[in-house]
Amino acid sequence: MEIIPFTNMQSFSILLVSITFALCYIFKPKWQAKLQKAKQPSLPPGPKPWPIVGNLPELIKCKRKTSVSHWIHTFMKEMDTGIACIRLGNVHVIPVTCPEIGLEFLRKHDAVFASRPLTMASGVLSKGHLTTIFSPLGDQWKKMRRVMASEVLSQERHRWLYEKRVEEANNLVCYVHNQCRSGDGGGLVNLRVASRHYCGNMMRKLVFNRRYFGEGKADGGPGFEEEEHVKAIFTSLAHVYSFCISDYLPFLRGLDLEGHEKIVEEATMVMDKYHSPIIEDRIQQWRDGKTNEPQDLLDVMISLTDDNGAPLLSTNEIKAQINEIMIASVDNPSNALEWGFAEMLNRPETLQKAIDELDNIVGRDRLVQEYDFSQLNNVKACARETFRLHPIAPFNPSHVSVCDTIVGDYFIPKDSHVILSREGLGQNPKVWDKPYEFKPERHLQNCNKGEEVVLAEPGLQLFTFGRGRRGCPGVVLGSCMTIMMFARLLQGFEWNILTHQETIDLSQGKGVPSLAKPLLVVAKPRLPPNVYSLAG
Numbered sequence: 001m002e003i004i005p006f007t008n009m010q011s012f013s014i015l016l017v018s019i020t021f022a023l024c025y026i027f028k029p030k031w032q033a034k035l036q037k038a039k040q041p042s043l044p045p046g047p048k049p050w051p052i053v054g055n056l057p058e059l060i061k062c063k064r065k066t067s068v069s070h071w072i073h074t075f076m077k078e079m080d081t082g083i084a085c086i087r088l089g090n091v092h093v094i095p096v097t098c099p100e101i102g103l104e105f106l107r108k109h110d111a112v113f114a115s116r117p118l119t120m121a122s123g124v125l126s127k128g129h130l131t132t133i134f135s136p137l138g139d140q141w142k143k144m145r146r147v148m149a150s151e152v153l154s155q156e157r158h159r160w161l162y163e164k165r166v167e168e169a170n171n172l173v174c175y176v177h178n179q180c181r182s183g184d185g186g187g188l189v190n191l192r193v194a195s196r197h198y199c200g201n202m203m204r205k206l207v208f209n210r211r212y213f214g215e216g217k218a219d220g221g222p223g224f225e226e227e228e229h230v231k232a233i234f235t236s237l238a239h240v241y242s243f244c245i246s247d248y249l250p251f252l253r254g255l256d257l258e259g260h261e262k263i264v265e266e267a268t269m270v271m272d273k274y275h276s277p278i279i280e281d282r283i284q285q286w287r288d289g290k291t292n293e294p295q296d297l298l299d300v301m302i303s304l305t306d307d308n309g310a311p312l313l314s315t316n317e318i319k320a321q322i323n324e325i326m327i328a329s330v331d332n333p334s335n336a337l338e339w340g341f342a343e344m345l346n347r348p349e350t351l352q353k354a355i356d357e358l359d360n361i362v363g364r365d366r367l368v369q370e371y372d373f374s375q376l377n378n379v380k381a382c383a384r385e386t387f388r389l390h391p392i393a394p395f396n397p398s399h400v401s402v403c404d405t406i407v408g409d410y411f412i413p414k415d416s417h418v419i420l421s422r423e424g425l426g427q428n429p430k431v432w433d434k435p436y437e438f439k440p441e442r443h444l445q446n447c448n449k450g451e452e453v454v455l456a457e458p459g460l461q462l463f464t465f466g467r468g469r470r471g472c473p474g475v476v477l478g479s480c481m482t483i484m485m486f487a488r489l490l491q492g493f494e495w496n497i498l499t500h501q502e503t504i505d506l507s508q509g510k511g512v513p514s515l516a517k518p519l520l521v522v523a524k525p526r527l528p529p530n531v532y533s534l535a536g
């Protein structure tokens, strides 16, 4: 075979190609990285951050003038976006008002966004992040979540606690019935007190097997101790996720510039003052063998053991988790009741529909019970509509991401705080027709196909209990408490606006989600007298 020698030109060409390949090989990773960087999705839109402090100056300004949620929702509307990014210190806070994007966070990437921030308030309330809601992702959260979901709030436990729930529903009717006796034309009832009192009673009964820490009141109302207890719960709640500046600039912690730390510590001390003696005494009773059969949720927690037969929960864990149970249970149902009644009283036809339903399904010869709930779609639609329009908090508790992720074409860095907007989802004009109107009938559309109205909304069209790993394990109990309050008060009493008022003033309190003024209304019994004695 004849070998053809390379010409100089050919040799040069081969050399050139080889050098090009070699250069490509050497610099390929760098070029690829550059290309990838150019393609990498950006952060969601939002106000331009300042160096180091980010958007904290805007946050401080709006805290003084209106509220942080008002600022966030206003700029998101102006930008016409369902997801945004604010930088507070070096934390990326990601508010979401679009249900589809919300589902990407809590369904598709649920595992990534299942942690929580370590804030000042959550640390104080949970005695160093020992509890379920306030613990970041990790073994402590797994343990406490299992205790709550499988022991405290399981279906079986719910059935076990049935009689206690009935007792408190009856006490609510008795308490309001006693208020009716104050005048011929009915009695004045403060529905804020009645609803918060019912929720506080319920949780004290389920956890400690007692309604009162002190004597209570002769009319069935709250005594000083119960009022102080419920006030501490609401004070804690107001500060849990209140965009405390030092949560974003940790070097300011300890200075307590906004005074939040002192307030939260004092509120926690009030809860501890009532809870701790009962908890410590009960633990001793179990140790001494004086108690060995659970009577309430405190007993359940004390009696849990690990694989070696040792107590599963420490005294501190029990104390912290009980504080959290109180905080988790009282606010949502009572807030919904007060707003729901205010809205219904301004729409007499809606109120009448719910009452007619109760008369048709339950009648007037007995009090409505939990087993009636499946048939009370109108009543439940009123409660669900209230959760949509008047959520207790503007956002859900922050979910923190454990790694960098892409969501909805946006880059969400590790350690971002994702806050799903209860207001923004529930009042999203792209989802809801006339979003600012109270129209419970919108939830009844599928009832003729046999569907039941429920308060949970896993599709995130509104945000009641959330979903996924961090979703609320108290859906059944929370729904029962809410529906029972609506149903018993609608069935048991005729409700009227005060004579000097034309309608209920629906103004919201400044910077708080409740009605500006407690709802005062006139109640008159509407059932035969013997039915009320069944409750007493």
Ligand code: HEM
Residues within 6 Å of the ligand: 132, 133, 134, 145, 148, 153, 325, 328, 329, 332, 333, 396, 397, 398, 463, 464, 465, 466, 467, 469, 470, 471, 472, 473, 474, 475, 477, 478, 479, 482
């Ligand atoms: C109508 C009543 C209630 C509503 C609307 C409600 C709503 C919520 C919401 C929105 C969350 C946060 C979900 C998230 O971060 O994505 C939550 C979490 C939680 N709720 Fe509820 N809740 C109610 C009642 C209760 C009750 C009665 C209990 C227990 C006694 C309870 C215990 C919890 C716990 C332990 C968590 C934390 C879950 C976790 O972080 O792993 N809730 N709830």
